[in-house]
Amino acid sequence: MRAIESRGTVTIAKQLCKGCELCIPACPPRVLEMSEAHNEQGFPYPELRPGCTGCGACLLVCPDFCFEVFLYREPVAHEVAP
Numbered sequence: 001m002r003a004i005e006s007r008g009t010v011t012i013a014k015q016l017c018k019g020c021e022l023c024i025p026a027c028p029p030r031v032l033e034m035s036e037a038h039n040e041q042g043f044p045y046p047e048l049r050p051g052c053t054g055c056g057a058c059l060l061v062c063p064d065f066c067f068e069v070f071l072y073r074e075p076v077a078h079e080v081a082p
């Protein structure tokens with residue numbers, strides 16, 4: 001196991017997502033991955049993995065306003081598989 005720190009988190013309004021994937025490369029630590037599942041409109045949507053910095057890049061790039069971004073007061077540690 002290895003430890004990853006998150007300094008922030010996001011909410012993702014997956015039902016608004018059109019699956020354009022613009023947010024995936026826009027995320028500097030690359031902690032967004034498209035889902036295997038599809039929303040009610042038939043599109044895959046991003047899911048958050050540990051390591052978000054709260055930078056807000058996803059919020060700025062998403063044309064459908066799917067993201068809200070929150071900063072933690074203190075970083076949160078996650079144990080993840082290597």
Ligand code: SF4
Pocket residue numbers: 008009010026027028029030031032048051052053054055056057058059069
């Ligand atoms: S806030 Fe920044 S680090 Fe977190 S998911 Fe969005 S782009 Fe990635």
Ligand code: SF4
Pocket residue numbers: 016017018019020021022023024045046061062063064065066
């Ligand atoms: S940028 Fe917005 S609409 Fe495009 S895949 Fe990401 S969350 Fe969905």
